[in-house]
Amino acid sequence: MDLSQTTDWELIRLSNGNPKYFKHIVERYQNRIFHYLKRMSYYSNEDVEDMVQEVFIKVYRSMNDFESTDKFSSLIYRIAHNHLVDNIRKSNVRPNQNYLEDEEAVNIIRSEINLEMDFASSEAIEKIKIAILQLPENYREVLVLKFLEDKRIEEIVDILRKPQGTVATLLRRGREMLKNELLKAGIKN
Amino acid sequence: MKDLSDDIIKSIEERAVKPVLHWQYVSKKILFWIGTSLLVSLGALALALAIYLVQSIDWNMYSFLGYGSLYSFVMSAFPYIYILLLIAFLVLAYYFYRQTPKGHKINISVLATILIIFGLSVAFLFHILGVNREAYFQLARMPFYHQMMFTKEGEWSQPDKGLLWGEVSNVSKNNFSLRDANGKDWNVSYDNNTSFDKNIYDVQGQDVKIIGQEKSTNDFQAKQVRQWDGVMNCNGHRNMMMNRNGMMENSGMMGGRGMMNWR
Structure with a gap:
């Protein structure tokens, strides 16, 4: 049975009582969730894979809480976000390493600083990564969702369960903070 | 990353994970809505009680109580506890509302404004319906409340400050007996200079408030005798006041009951 054209919501309906169908949901979203958790945490690949497993088990458990008027990917990201927050809170350790790819780091600042990837030195990219890492958690998560996960503001609102005005403010301030940090580090327009 | 789909499905099956039933989520959502409504109502009740308290106090008595100015009396008698309760209930209502499915979508300032307007409206409704008077009556019967x-x-x-409240009995030409809220009997004297807002013989068996001077442990000289206009009589019963037409008027919502000795 080819389920590639089946919608997420249809798969969720089929999965309710039959986990086999849930496999297709996992296949569709596991990479995105893995990279999101990786970008937002300091964990090793193995730890992030364990988290991905737990996230999908939580998604399976809460499937009756979903409303088809919501965007399905936002619901998965919300569960992933909450799971990550719980984990970081339990371990009580802030990320001290950066798992952003060079291009990802540049993507975040591209709208603020006119930095062409081809001309960006490895030293500059390292400074950008440090600047992103030093941002407070709530600013960083909004920037990652917006520029790396390509989420619209409305989706970020649902993922973080924060009002639209708050998300827009976090985004604007986060970018300003990042720009100031980069200017201090000697990276200019 | 490696494909985790088989591991996840295996894990779901091995751990016999089941989706939480739909009604449990519905119940949770309903509970948060009920909680929000309840908290707003409690906040509104606190505000309505504050309104009643402010309305019931005789503010022009401040000089008898040793306050230098009306302002210092207002600052001292202002119902801070109810205002704090109002704020606390509205803040809790805010967090409860945030837990509802769409609760995160409204901006903080908009939600706060809606809750405040809603709280004020309900408080006004409580005031119109006399819910605050009834709540005050129930609270006023508790000793610690005062x-x-x-x-x-x-x-x-506060007879030592010249303010006395109690039930009138045994009226004679120059004095009458009065029993205060503590059950203490007073001999209250009056003369031609004493002003009454009703004939003293008409208020026999009713509560009055008196401005005057404490002469000794049980003697009080009255300067002004006024009909008691509080929600509760000194015996803990509901105050049934005579209205302008001479009809009995219930100052609370329900009939009176119980005795009190709250000081």
């Missing part, structure tokens, strides 16, 4: 709050009953139970 120690915690500045109340009308407390205000008029």
Whole structure:
């Protein structure tokens, strides 16, 4: 049975009582969730894979809480976000390493600083990564969702369960903070 | 990353994970809505009680109580506890509302404004319906209430400062007996200079508030005798006041009951 054209919501309906169908949901979203958790945490690949497993088990458990008027990917990201927050809170350790790819780091600042990837030195990219890492958690998560996960503001609102005005403010301030940090580090327009 | 789909499905099956039933989520959502409504109502009740308290106090008595100015009396008698309760309930209502499915979508300032307007409206409704008077009556029967709050009953139970409240009995030409809220009997004297808002013989068996001077442990000289206009009589019963047409008027919502000795 080819389920590639089946919608997420249809798969969720089929999965309710039959986990086999849930496999297709996992296949569709596991990479995105893995990279999101990786970008937002300091964990090793193995730890992030364990988290991905737990996230999908939580998604399976809460499937009756979903409303088809919501965007399905936002619901998965919300569960992933909450799971990550719980984990970081339990371990009580802030990320001290950066798992952003060079291009990802540049993507975040591209709208603020006119930095062409081809001309960006490895030293500059390292400074950008440090600047992103030093941002407070709530600013960083909004920037990652917006520029790396390509989420619209409305989706970020649902993922973080924060009002639209708050998300827009976090985004604007986060970018300003990042720009100031980069200017201090000697990276200019 | 490696494909985790098989591991996840295996894990779901091995751990016999089941989706949480739909009604449980519905119940949770309903509970948060009920909680929000309840908290707003409690906040509104606190505000309505504050309104009643402010309304019931005789503010022009401040000089008898040793306050230099009306301002210092207002600052001292203002119902801070109810205002704090109002704020606390509205803040809790805010967090409860945030837990509802779409609760995160409204901006903080908009939600706060809606909750405040809603709370004020419900408080106004409570005031119109007399819910605050009834709540005050129930609270006023508790001994600790008058120690915690500045109340009308407390205000008029300070014979040492010239303010006395109690039930009139045995009226004679120059004096009458009065039993205060503590059950203490007073001999109250009056003369031609004493002003009454009703004939003293007509208020026999009813509560009055008196401005005057404490002469000795049980003697009080009255300068002004006024009909008691509080929600509760000094015996803990509901105050049934005579209206302008001479009809009995219930100042609370329900009939009276119980005795009190709250000081």
